[in-house]
Amino acid sequence: xxxxxxxxxxxxxxxxxxxxxxxxxxxxxxxxxxxxxxxxxxxxxxxxxxxxxxxxxxxxxxxxxxxxxxxxxxxxxxxxxxxxxxxxxxxxxxxxxxxxxxxxxxxxxxxxxxxxxxxxxxxxxxxxxxxxxxxxxxxxxxxxxxxxxxxxxxxxxxxxxxxxxxxxxxxxxxxxxxxxxxxxxxxxxxxxxxxxxxxxxxxxxxxxxxxxxxxxxxxxxxxxxxxxxxxxxxxxxxxxxxxxxxxxxxxxxxxxxxxxxxxxxxxxxxxxxxxxxxxxxxxxxxxxxxxxxxxxxxxxxxxxxxxxxxxxxxxxxxxxxxxxxxxxxxxxxxxxxxxxxxxxxxxxxxxxxxxxxxxxxxxxxxxxxxxxxxxxxxxxxxxxxxxxxxxxxxxxxxxxxxxxxxxxxxxxxxxxxxxxxxxxxxxxxxxxxxxxxxxxxxxxxxxxxxxxxxxxxxxxxxxxxxxxxxxxxxxxxxxxxxxxxxxxxxxxxxxxxxxxxxxxxxxxxxxxxx
Numbered sequence: 001x002x003x004x005x006x007x008x009x010x011x012x013x014x015x016x017x018x019x020x021x022x023x024x025x026x027x028x029x030x031x032x033x034x035x036x037x038x039x040x041x042x043x044x045x046x047x048x049x050x051x052x053x054x055x056x057x058x059x060x061x062x063x064x065x066x067x068x069x070x071x072x073x074x075x076x077x078x079x080x081x082x083x084x085x086x087x088x089x090x091x092x093x094x095x096x097x098x099x100x101x102x103x104x105x106x107x108x109x110x111x112x113x114x115x116x117x118x119x120x121x122x123x124x125x126x127x128x129x130x131x132x133x134x135x136x137x138x139x140x141x142x143x144x145x146x147x148x149x150x151x152x153x154x155x156x157x158x159x160x161x162x163x164x165x166x167x168x169x170x171x172x173x174x175x176x177x178x179x180x181x182x183x184x185x186x187x188x189x190x191x192x193x194x195x196x197x198x199x200x201x202x203x204x205x206x207x208x209x210x211x212x213x214x215x216x217x218x219x220x221x222x223x224x225x226x227x228x229x230x231x232x233x234x235x236x237x238x239x240x241x242x243x244x245x246x247x248x249x250x251x252x253x254x255x256x257x258x259x260x261x262x263x264x265x266x267x268x269x270x271x272x273x274x275x276x277x278x279x280x281x282x283x284x285x286x287x288x289x290x291x292x293x294x295x296x297x298x299x300x301x302x303x304x305x306x307x308x309x310x311x312x313x314x315x316x317x318x319x320x321x322x323x324x325x326x327x328x329x330x331x332x333x334x335x336x337x338x339x340x341x342x343x344x345x346x347x348x349x350x351x352x353x354x355x356x357x358x359x360x361x362x363x364x365x366x367x368x369x370x371x372x373x374x375x376x377x378x379x380x381x382x383x384x385x386x387x388x389x390x391x392x393x394x395x396x397x398x399x400x401x402x403x404x405x406x407x408x409x410x411x412x413x414x415x416x417x418x419x420x421x422x423x424x425x426x427x428x429x430x431x432x433x434x435x436x437x438x439x440x441x442x443x444x445x446x447x448x449x450x451x452x453x454x455x456x457x458x459x460x461x462x463x464x465x466x467x468x469x470x471x472x473x474x475x476x477x478x479x480x481x482x483x484x485x486x487x488x489x490x491x492x493x494x495x496x497x498x499x500x501x502x503x504x505x506x507x508x509x510x511x512x513x514x
Contacts, residue, residue: 025051025075027058027096027103031164032259034107037171038148038207040260041086041112044302047258048094049078056098062090062110072098076162078258080300084112086204111146113205114198115261118191119221119253120268122214123312123367128189129180130363131371137193138176145173147195151186151210152256156247160223160254169210183363184214190267190312193375198382209259211252213242217271218280220248222287223294230282243271253291257298263308263386264291265378269333270314270366273325280332285345306347308386310378311340313498315353317366321478330354330499338500339398341385349381352396352498355486357479370483377495396495397456397488402502404469409448409460411472416491417458422450426480426487429462430471430503445473450487458488473501 029050039046048060052072060079061067068079088111096103118124128137153166169186172178179187188210195208213220219227224246227233232245242248272280288309296305313330335344342348351374358368380394397413404410409429425447432444452459462469475486476499488497 025053027052027056027094027098027105029094029105029107030258031167032150032152032171032209032256034150034171036109036111036148036173037107037150038111038113038115038205039081039084039092040115040207040262040302041084041204042114043083044260044262044299044304045083046081046112046260047078047299047302048081048092049076049258050094051075052077052096053098053100056096059095059097061093064093072096078300080302086113086202088112088205111148111205111207113146113207114202114263115207115209115259116191116195116198117209117211117256117259117261117264118188118194118266119210119264120212120266120312121216121271122184123270123314124188124190124210124212124267125184125214126189126363126367126369126371127180127183127185127187128192130183130367130369131189132369133372134180137189137372138180140196141174141176141179141192144196144199146205147174147192147199147208148172148205149174149178149187149192149195149208149210151188152252154213154242155251156220156242156244157251158244158247160250162255164255165251171207186210188212189371190374190378191265193372194265194378194382197375197379201379201383202387209256209261211256212267213248213252215271216242216248216268217275218268218283218287219243219245219276221253221268222246222283223249223254223290226283226286226290229286230279232276232279232283254294257294259295260299260302261295261307263310263382265382266309266311267374268311269329270317273317273329277325277328278332280329281336284333285335288345288348308347308349308382309345310349310351310381310385312351312353312374312378315366315368316357316479319357319359319365319479323478324476326478327476327480327499331501334498338498339395347385349378349385349394350498351377351381352496353377354475354499355481355484355496357481357483380495393490393492393495396490397497399500399502402472404462407462409462409469409472411458411460413456413458413488413497416456417453417497418489418491418493419450419453419458420485420487420489420493422487423481424449426475427458427460428473428476429460429465429469430473431465431467432470433467434470445471445476448472471501471503473499475499476501 151169153168340350401412446464
């Protein structure tokens with residue numbers, strides 16, 4: 001009998017059997033609603049849903065006002081609240097009227113504010129107890145009770161689930177215990193710090209939803225639609241576990257689609273340096289598009305169809321490595337534009353982390369502990385892109401023009417620059433017999449030393465190239481510089497220039513390589 005009950009519950013979770021087909025679903029909220037939660041405020045109204053007896057009427061209200069009613073169909077009820085201004089705490093009540101009578105459920109200490117989803121792999125999964133100055137950061141946690149946190153459990157599925165199979169951390173008020181539960185558990189340090197810094201700017205509630213899993217590729221977080229769009233029809237990973245195509249989308253993202261969110265941040269890519277690397281310029285932008293459309297549809301249009309999406313350009317792995325897998329992945333993270341937002345990835349923002357190296361990290365240099373810097377750089381992008389704040393510098397210098405005059409190359413950048421120092425090979429030019437665009441992975445690249453800098457211009461010599469100069473790249477290494485010591489930064493020395501590669505276009509100028 002117990003086995004039959006378990007099978008029945010699993011069938012309902014997986015959407016295989018509805019209560020109307022033989023199982024009477026008890027009245028309850030969906031898995032990610034609970035006391036202390038944050039619901040989306042403002043124009044993007046919150047969606048509330050759950051389970052009930054077939055044909056029952058469910059009425060939802062906030063503090064007894066703004067009542068919304070829905071019928072239970074196929075065991076599911078759902079209502080969309082009226083817009084609510086940021087604030088709280090409130091009590092949200094749901095009443096279930098069926099032939100068995102009237103039942104009420106309350107959610108207490110509910111806040112309204114901005115809800116952000118945090119996804120990715122192990123660098124997003126690292127907790128506050130793993131960052132630099134961990135004890136000080138943990139001690140600060142309880143000072144921000146209006147930043148609430150929630151974490152989905154590590155689950156995978158071969159089919160799209162309606163609801164989360166498990167919850168790792170129900171909605172919680174932050175504390176040292178909550179945020180420092182253990183290494184690579186919950187709660188995400190980058191997610192928490194992003195939310196905390198955002199709260200310090202907004203001064204109203206922020207809800208943080210973590211859904212991440214270490215050692216996973218972007219394909220696991222993508223629907224079959226995305227994979228087909230990028231030519232990945234069949235699963236080619238060939239191992240059991242969370243690295244299978246779509247299994248984390250099915251179990252850890254699809255169940256959240258009814259949630260109204262403000263935006264998302266993403267820290268992933270390391271796993272794709274050795275799996276479908278040169279498809280990442282398709283899979284990552286396509287995943288963003290698909291998440292946006294899916295959350296928009298799942299929330300009945302309440303989540304923006306172009307919600308802001310921030311991401312971290314990955315840091316480093318092996319100092320001295322000859323492999324160009326990491327720089328290629330960084331480039332593909334931007335859809336081969338080198339910066340964000342860009343024409344392919346609109347309403348996005350990027351935190352460059354190539355200079356946040358950590359050779360002494362106890363978890364390996366691929367897991368740098370400088371998550372505060374990552375979060376601060378993400379916040380600059382969020383302020384400018386997600387919140388439309390004017391005058392916020394959130395991008396490092398990027399070339400706008402490259403001129404070649406004899407053996408001198410002049411690079412003009414998008415803003416005034418600060419120069420720390422130049423490694424002799426941080427700039428490289430590609431030499432070829434013909435003046436055609438260079439392959440970024442070819443062997444014909446030679447150092448182009450810097451001999452002068454003026455305002456927003458850098459002057460290089462191409463004496464090391466006896467043939468035609470047919471390409472330029474910057475910081476194109478796994479580990480191009482030491483901690484916060486890359487050559488080029490913004491004038492205020494806050495934001496590093498991202499790695500880039502450019503090539504010739506005609507006789508008079510150069511352009512970004514596709």
